Amino acid sequence: MQCSWKSMVLLALASIAIQYTAIRTFSTKPLSLLCSVGLAPTGHAVNCSLRDLTRLGQETLESSEQGCDEILPQSPSSPSISLPSYNANKRTHILILATTRSGSSFVGQLFNQHPEVFYLFEPLYHVQLALLPRLAQSRNLAERRVMLGAARDLLRSLYHCHLSSLESYIRPRPANHSTDKLFRRGASLSLCSPPVCEAQLGREGQSLVLSDEGECVKRCGPLNVSLAADACRAKRHAAIKTVRIPQISDLRALIEDPRLNLKVVQLVRDPRGILASRIETFRDTYRLWRLWRATGRRPHNLDLGQINTVCEDFLRSVSTGLARPAWLRGRYILLRYEDLARFPLQKTRELYRFLGLVLDHSVKDWIINNTRGSSDLSSRQKFTTVRDSAANAENWRVKLSFDMVVYTQTACQPLLELLGYKTVYHPRELRNLSHSLVEDRTFLPFF
Numbered sequence: 001m002q003c004s005w006k007s008m009v010l011l012a013l014a015s016i017a018i019q020y021t022a023i024r025t026f027s028t029k030p031l032s033l034l035c036s037v038g039l040a041p042t043g044h045a046v047n048c049s050l051r052d053l054t055r056l057g058q059e060t061l062e063s064s065e066q067g068c069d070e071i072l073p074q075s076p077s078s079p080s081i082s083l084p085s086y087n088a089n090k091r092t093h094i095l096i097l098a099t100t101r102s103g104s105s106f107v108g109q110l111f112n113q114h115p116e117v118f119y120l121f122e123p124l125y126h127v128q129l130a131l132l133p134r135l136a137q138s139r140n141l142a143e144r145r146v147m148l149g150a151a152r153d154l155l156r157s158l159y160h161c162h163l164s165s166l167e168s169y170i171r172p173r174p175a176n177h178s179t180d181k182l183f184r185r186g187a188s189l190s191l192c193s194p195p196v197c198e199a200q201l202g203r204e205g206q207s208l209v210l211s212d213e214g215e216c217v218k219r220c221g222p223l224n225v226s227l228a229a230d231a232c233r234a235k236r237h238a239a240i241k242t243v244r245i246p247q248i249s250d251l252r253a254l255i256e257d258p259r260l261n262l263k264v265v266q267l268v269r270d271p272r273g274i275l276a277s278r279i280e281t282f283r284d285t286y287r288l289w290r291l292w293r294a295t296g297r298r299p300h301n302l303d304l305g306q307i308n309t310v311c312e313d314f315l316r317s318v319s320t321g322l323a324r325p326a327w328l329r330g331r332y333i334l335l336r337y338e339d340l341a342r343f344p345l346q347k348t349r350e351l352y353r354f355l356g357l358v359l360d361h362s363v364k365d366w367i368i369n370n371t372r373g374s375s376d377l378s379s380r381q382k383f384t385t386v387r388d389s390a391a392n393a394e395n396w397r398v399k400l401s402f403d404m405v406v407y408t409q410t411a412c413q414p415l416l417e418l419l420g421y422k423t424v425y426h427p428r429e430l431r432n433l434s435h436s437l438v439e440d441r442t443f444l445p446f447f
């Protein structure tokens with residue numbers, strides 16, 4: 001058998017990917033799966049019969065520990081069973097599917113502030129760091145599969161409050177289920193308040209506010225992962241924000257898992273706004289764009305890759321969502337960041353209605369304190385970042401040059417049309433902020 005070095009590596013990567021995605025349910029037959037995911041090494045096609053795959057499917061059903069009784073009618077006459085059920089008491093798992101600088105921290109707060117929601121800010125950061133430190137550059141399909149397989153597996157564990165699954169990705173590896181290296185731990189209220197953290201934070205035992213993220217880390221000491229898992233189980237719902245899942249179809253296996261009851265909030269933003277914000281934030285990666293803005297001349301070697309990726313991922317996901325496939329029924333809502341910035345309370349109500357959750361007053365208070373509605377000076381100082389992100393959804397129009405806007409909107413034309421973002425044809429139109437570039441559109445969830 002002629003096996004090149006490259007195909008061995010590919011095979012190794014592929015088998016890791018398969019283990020992550022499949023080993024828990026398909027533990028007896030990991031190899032025969034090679035065919036179904038199309039990763040059999042070239043020239044050595046694995047024979048897969050339909051019978052094999054059917055048998056694997058049956059094993060999945062049989063081996064799932066619990067929850068099947070939830071979806072499989074015991075007898076044809078039992079009337080109470082529906083597929084899947086939308087019981088208000090059922091634990092709901094929320095995923096905020098976003099990209100960097102699209103307003104995802106703001107949307108995360110809409111759940112973080114809810115006393116009955118256990119919220120995690122970007123846990124997949126650790127997966128990426130452990131598996132693919134250079135992923136930002138990697139377009140390698142096999143690497144992407146490994147990362148996504150691991151990401152899905154971890155998400156599933158986290159929603160089930162198996163927080164220890166995260167430990168294998170944290171460096172250095174936590175000892176005794178205790179770590180001070182959890183990424184942005186302070187962004188999660190649950191991880192900064194009792195019983196996870198008993199330290200008195202804020203005045204008079206007031207619960208911690210987000211601006212004290214650093215203070216949480218300082219005062220709470222290392223995170224006791226076992227206590228965090230207890231806190232997760234004690235809350236009725238769980239929400240996770242991530243910018244590390246490219247497309248909605250990457251989540252299909254989780255969405256179709258009836259035990260998970262996963263609902264996805266896909267957050268989108270005008271790519272011209274994302275670009276402007278990234279240029280400010282990721283100064284190295286977007287160095288050439290800054291050069292363009294400063295000199296007025298487009299650098300020859302400008303890399304459109306990042307912005308193309310945003311537009312392609314959005315386009316694919318949104319097209320999938322708007323096509324209303326059965327597997328997304330009741331599980332997908334599209335949210336334009338600009339709409340949230342303009343009508344924060346109304347949009348939040350719509351989100352909660354879709355999720356079937358009660359909008360708590362602490363969420364409403366947080367919105368009022370942190371959006372344009374607020375005139376409170378102290379809260380303005382505290383929440384500058386968040387506040388600005390809501391108030392300045394369209395400020396890219398004064399930050400990008402007209403040429404940069406034209407260049408970007410040309411690359412992203414189909415997406416702009418799909419999402420209702422208007423193209424500009426003249427600098428005057430771009431800078432005239434009383435002329436909105438966001439068309440009124442309603443993207444209703446479907447049930």
Ligand SMILES: *[C@@H]1O[C@H](CO)[C@@H](O)[C@H](O)[C@H]1NC(C)=O
Nearest residue numbers: 173174175176177178179222
């Ligand atoms: C972990 O716990 C054991 C037993 O309590 C203790 O001996 C050990 O020093 C702890 N390790 C660390 C790194 O704290």
Ligand SMILES: *[C@@H]1O[C@H](CO)[C@@H](O)[C@H](O)[C@H]1NC(C)=O
Nearest residue numbers: 175176177178224225226227
């Ligand atoms: C974490 O909390 C558990 C439960 O209270 C406790 O038994 C354990 O000792 C704590 N771990 C550390 C490292 O403090």
Ligand SMILES: *[C@@H]1O[C@H](CO)[C@@H](O)[C@H](O)[C@H]1NC(C)=O
Nearest residue numbers: 209362363365366369376379
């Ligand atoms: C909103 O602001 C008021 C006044 O500053 C403060 O008392 C309250 O705790 C804040 N609420 C939230 C949820 O941030």
Ligand SMILES: *[C@@H]1O[C@H](CO)[C@@H](O)[C@H](O)[C@H]1NC(C)=O
Nearest residue numbers: 428429431432433434435436
């Ligand atoms: C700005 O846009 C508004 C609304 O479209 C329009 O009425 C106004 O004339 C524009 N102003 C300029 C200076 O173009």
